[in-house]
Amino acid sequence: MYSLNKALSAFDCAVLRQRSENTYELVHNNFPWIFELFNTSTSEASFNFPSRSLFLDDFIEQAKELWETSLDDQLNSGIWTEQLNKDLELHLEAIAINSKDEKLLVLHNQEQQFIQRQTTLQSARELVIANEVLQEQHIHVRRQFEKILLESRSLGDKIEALSDVIDHAQFGVLILDASMRPLLQNPAIFDLFDLPYEPSSTNVFNTLSDLARKQYPEFERVLSVRENWQGELLWMQPPFNTKWLKVTLYVIGDSDPDTYHWCLFVTDISRLKHLQQHNETLALHDPLTQLPNRQFFWRCLERFCANPDVFYVLYIDVNHFKQVNEAFGHKEGDRLLRELANRLKNTLKKKDVIARVGGDEFAIILSDINEPEHCQKIADRMQKNAHDVFTTEGDERYYISLSIGAVSYPNDGKNPETLMKYADLAAYKAKSDENQAVELYSSELTQRSSQRLTLESALRDAVKNDEFELMLQPILNLTSNRVVKAEALIRWNHPERGIIMPGEFIPLAEQTGLIVKIGKWVIEKGLALIQSIQSSGFRIKLSINLSPRQIRDPGLLSFVEKQLEKTDIDPSLLEFELTEGTIVSDYDTVSKLLNLFRQKGISVAIDDFGTGYSSLSYLKKLPIDDLKIDRSFVKDLASDDNDKAIVLAVLAMAKQLQLDVTAEGVEDSSQQQFLNEHDCELGQGYLFSQPVTFDNFISYLRTKN
């Protein structure tokens, strides 16, 4: 006992041994409050329950259950607060120990742990809560904005309504028109910068965009592709004024590229940053993933750039992160980030650095790597680890993928700003190309982003000058070899470059919102083609593609209704195609819309099936008529067993859900034979016909049907 006492004297604790059910004797005491706790005098050597502590009385009942077993085990109460009198508050923990012939109860003063946990969590929680409240207010104001901007009233009326909203907002608000001229700003945003309120001054925006460009190298790209964005800026006004500002950038009214607006929300978060910086672990750590944060990464990168040693920087963005949050809740989103952080960490060497630099963004320094192939190999491994299944707490399975951009030091850039800017650009490129897992930066990328701007303005002209053309690709019944359907496919006849394929301009149209106008043109033109086909004596269904942005356009349904009415076409001759990605990206909107289509008699097909991440449970709930198997699976059907298995699985699933299946990209008769044998009803591809003009389509119909 002597040595135990000696060991325990280092702790502020008391050890009690059970004598009878409710009586305990003191074995060791280095904890003066024990007598108060049991309301006994210091001369007493035994203690009786009930004590003065409700918590302890509750705990002792659980302890007794443990002591009744013969397990060598212990039970920990967790920290509780005991208010013994007005001025005496203790933070305690109890441990019940069952060892061979002893039933021990340890009371432990946890003051230190309590204070430590409280100081750490105080600022962490204030941050979380402040963020949530802020987010809530943003959403609230943003909804009102969208409503006002979409309503058809005069600009003057709109501005008046908007001012009403933002004058009362508790944070700075700045609304810019499409060419980035301030349209409206509230007094709060001038207060943030200690400037006098001048409604038409550009000072605030200029200051903000300068700061953002310097502190977030990706900012320029964000503006050019019109992404929503969020960041924390440090603003310094010599000599004493320093503020941390949280800036959120939203694009509003993006379905109409001619009237979209920028909206900036700015909040002073200096107090929270200050709290955070009190605590070094919080200041440089991301509490969620336990990885270093953006500030820390930046410091490391500066240090690496001061040396001649080669390295690569990877910028990683999680695809479909928003969907996981929406489908399974934020808690699952958090779990995903933690799990992913671990998987990424496991692919790295000790000297490498990994950090969480944004909501769903990670950055990595791969030390001592010079060869692009080597970097590629590591990035591939990360991609592979990320592709492994994720499971929610409710045991639902889902998949994600990453967009990885890579730059090398010193080849691609020599300072942190350039490296991060290029890595972001490369990651962005990787995102737009589903099959490209990793994008290594090349100077071409910067060139391409300027080409992109040229293409964008040409595309705007194309909409005005009616430079598009709609082609038709027949879809055949694979047994009868008759044409039963056609897919409408758009081409762009560029006045100088000639024909441009949709793969090149549709993503751009989607990013810029021009897709909404182009899409309406396609629907109008498509319906006219259905009429013409009918007048030529055939009844053929036409399938038209819808993009994510079109789906989000609140005017889509009424537009379709109006066109159907105008042309008096049987809605069962119209089908809309959506990709899997579109469905998962905004499940609620899509589900509502598809049900309304179904009510009208319009059918729906899922395009590129198999490439996305939709689960069977999604499909079951949606009113879908047709699955289109992606061409990548059809291509190697004859030789690749994996592809074969996938196609067979899709066919089996479709049968169960009573859906039609169309195979895309059928190019030779062995594929047709395989599909035929396994009851795949429909097919399209070069084996039958490429997309053709209306006249050629009619001739084709004449030979086939």
Place this chain on the structure above:
Amino acid sequence: MIAKKVCLLGPTGVGKTSLVKRFVEGIFSEKYLTTIGVKIDKKTVTIDDTEIQLMLWDMEGTDRYCGFQTRYLRGAAAYIIVVDQTRAQTLIEGMEIHKLVKEECDIPSLLVVNKSDLDASWHWTADELDHYKRHFNATAMTSAKTGENVETMFNDLASLAFGSTQE
């Protein structure tokens, strides 16, 4: 006197500690001090001429730093889930906690929507709220700051707790 254990559950910062303080001590503080672990307060209420001593278990909020602790539910006669009407997310999290408790024990529950003195910035419609409320034995809108409904709410809680274990 009959004693009843009741638990205050919910996300962090919704006002669990403030509600207890208002009810037991009649005070409110704007300053937020995050709760660590558990603290028990007691107060006697009278329901149908019966005196009941409520043992109010105020717990650390459930969030990414502190998981939900089912073991503290042992022996509880009722619980409340507190949510904050300025943060929509708290209702979602509150419902998750509610689900976890239901898996553990079958005792009456009360949904408390706190901070009624502030503007509700959340986007739930009355219909959606009704849908959530249906999962509870009762609901209340309270403000720990002004004291609105706090007394009534704890009295309702006491009745629920009393009823639940009465033979």
